[in-house]
Amino acid sequence: MPDLAAIVIHCRDPYLLAPFWSAVTGLPIVEEDQVKLAERSLGPAEAVLLRDPSGHRPDLWISPAIDLPLPGRIHLDLVGDAEERAAVLEAGATVVRELPRWTVLADPEGNEFCLLPAAEVHGPPVPGH
Structure with a gap:
């Protein structure tokens, strides 16, 4: 690969x-x-x-x-703890929605990305993600 x-x-x-x-x-x-x-x-x-x-x-x-649609053309999954989440929000991200296993955030232009706790990365697969 x-x-x-x-x-x-x-x-x-x-x-x-x-x-x-x-x-x-x-x-x-x-x-x-x-x-x-x-x-x-x-x-x-x-x-x-x-x-x-x-x-x-x-x-x-x-x-x-x-020409970019909103949200934009990216989707990243990041892994972080509560302190890292606070730093991401301080950098300018906004919370789009809280889900049971992760948080969907948006950068300053509205591009959405997810922040997952480390347990989710090493846990069972996330359906539809």
Whole structure:
């Protein structure tokens, strides 16, 4: 099977979402893109790269797109405890709905993602998820 190299999140405003997803995932924005974000000098179709310096996690690209449905074109499942959930909310996420086994959240542009406790990841499969 091929290895997962990257995940792309399409967005309207990479200046808003790159720092958000960097805070939520702990993946740093590469230095060149940090400068472009600070200078607000990204080209109209230029993506921002978040990369794990150890190379153990897939890259995350925050890529501008003009036509996006709401919610957007991504769905990530993240694992975190109560402290990490609080940090995600502080970074700008909002709660969409609480389910018995996980929480559905949205990033600042409305893209939904799930936050699961570690027990759910290692527990029985989640039907329809």
